[in-house]
Amino acid sequence: MSERKIRVLVAKPGLDGHDRGAKVVARALRDSGMEVIYTGLRQTPEMIAEAALQEDVDVIGLSVLSGAHMALVPRVLELLRANQQEHVKVFVGGIIPDEDIPRLMEIGVVGVYGPGTLTEDIIREIRSAILGAPTA
Amino acid sequence: MSLAAQVLDGNRLALARLLTQIENNTEAGREAINELFAYTGRAHLIGVTGAPGTGKSSLVNQLARYYRDPAQGATTHTVGIVAVDPSSPFSGGAILGDRVRMRDLAGDPGVFIRSMASRGSLGGLATTTATVVQALDAAGFEVILIETVGAGQAEVDIARLAHTTLVIEAPGLGDDIQAIKAGILEIADILVINKADRPGVEITERALRGNLDLAHPNRRLMTEFTESGHHGAPVRKEQPDNNAGYGLMWSPPILRTVATEGIGIADLGSEIERHRQYLVKTGEYKRREQTRLASELELMLQASLVRRWRSTIPDDLYQQVLEQLVDRSLSPWQAVQVLLAGDLSI
Numbered sequence: 001m002s003e004r005k006i007r008v009l010v011a012k013p014g015l016d017g018h019d020r021g022a023k024v025v026a027r028a029l030r031d032s033g034m035e036v037i038y039t040g041l042r043q044t045p046e047m048i049a050e051a052a053l054q055e056d057v058d059v060i061g062l063s064v065l066s067g068a069h070m071a072l073v074p075r076v077l078e079l080l081r082a083n084q085q086e087h088v089k090v091f092v093g094g095i096i097p098d099e100d101i102p103r104l105m106e107i108g109v110v111g112v113y114g115p116g117t118l119t120e121d122i123i124r125e126i127r128s129a130i131l132g133a134p135t136a
Numbered sequence: 137m138s139l140a141a142q143v144l145d146g147n148r149l150a151l152a153r154l155l156t157q158i159e160n161n162t163e164a165g166r167e168a169i170n171e172l173f174a175y176t177g178r179a180h181l182i183g184v185t186g187a188p189g190t191g192k193s194s195l196v197n198q199l200a201r202y203y204r205d206p207a208q209g210a211t212t213h214t215v216g217i218v219a220v221d222p223s224s225p226f227s228g229g230a231i232l233g234d235r236v237r238m239r240d241l242a243g244d245p246g247v248f249i250r251s252m253a254s255r256g257s258l259g260g261l262a263t264t265t266a267t268v269v270q271a272l273d274a275a276g277f278e279v280i281l282i283e284t285v286g287a288g289q290a291e292v293d294i295a296r297l298a299h300t301t302l303v304i305e306a307p308g309l310g311d312d313i314q315a316i317k318a319g320i321l322e323i324a325d326i327l328v329i330n331k332a333d334r335p336g337v338e339i340t341e342r343a344l345r346g347n348l349d350l351a352h353p354n355r356r357l358m359t360e361f362t363e364s365g366h367h368g369a370p371v372r373k374e375q376p377d378n379n380a381g382y383g384l385m386w387s388p389p390i391l392r393t394v395a396t397e398g399i400g401i402a403d404l405g406s407e408i409e410r411h412r413q414y415l416v417k418t419g420e421y422k423r424r425e426q427t428r429l430a431s432e433l434e435l436m437l438q439a440s441l442v443r444r445w446r447s448t449i450p451d452d453l454y455q456q457v458l459e460q461l462v463d464r465s466l467s468p469w470q471a472v473q474v475l476l477a478g479d480l481s482i
Contacts, residue, residue, distance in 0.1 A: 030229035040236035047242040056152035
């Protein structure tokens, strides 16, 4: 039982109440053998960073459908750096306009997944980001 | 600075990383625990178990709030929380959702919450939960709340780990409550009927009380481990009751709570404290520590012996024996004998 498990925090920062997408992704990651810490709705960036620290996660998936992603996501990344957790890979899902994606990637987000993304793609990209496997 | 030294220094990131090393059973984790073990044994370990959906996580949330800010005059305590949820038997993955109910605790540096997946262990905890608890203990958390997976009948490992075990029930589990109780009621030091604002709470309480009255309020699980080795059967130690108010036997109280509203939590907190004092005054506290450490040692010894022995057995012999087992030319017992002898010709 010494096999390394990928630990993922799935969180919804901000005030929108649409958690279907986050739950679908959490479930898919579970089914791919990852340990998913699910924190539920209406989390502040501070709560997310604190949970990421206590749980020592490898990955954070943020789901934002409120349009506040350009405020919330940079704040989470900033707090991770402050906590010396810059190694944690951050993925963003939800309703993210195309023009915001380059900016998010620039500040350190590893992937942005809009509606219609295949869960297999998310799983493969998380694996490759963590374990360094090829993204074929 | 070593990982262990950083943990002792109060570094939360180091603690989180150590817990991962422990969960993954790494050499680094074992080394750190070797250093930290001398600092353990100070925390009050409180187990919280019960069927899925009875409100364990919400109750843990409220208890943690209580310890951080107790009723008049009582001292505050720092709180470590270990919440175990099941791993999928198929994918090995898990959804660890206990934090959803613990959002009140965010931002408090006196609280540290760690979610764990059971990783195939069936007793309601993960195999590394005891060690994770030791790390939190060494890190200085004074009260450690350990939440098991949603438990039915046989998930009783928690009683061996915790000093005080709470079994959480809820109204409306109906007549089959009798069935649920058989295993898990025995390990309760305190019974909690959560969601007590729901209809049927009297029926649940009557059923629980009836069952307790039938049962011998004994430390059954614990005696089995401490004393059967010497005498073959559990032996009751008769001691004069010279502590007024602390009888020889602890009879589990039944409490009502509504965790989402914070109702009944202060009473629960004082019953937990009363139980702790009972354990200390009767010497049971030490006895439980001994029992727990003995059974931990036993398990680790077994695992180490098997690993060491296994490394001396050639893989081809093992495969041969396995094949013969599969085609029924050896029985399982014969296979064991062949492997222990290291020779197929016996």
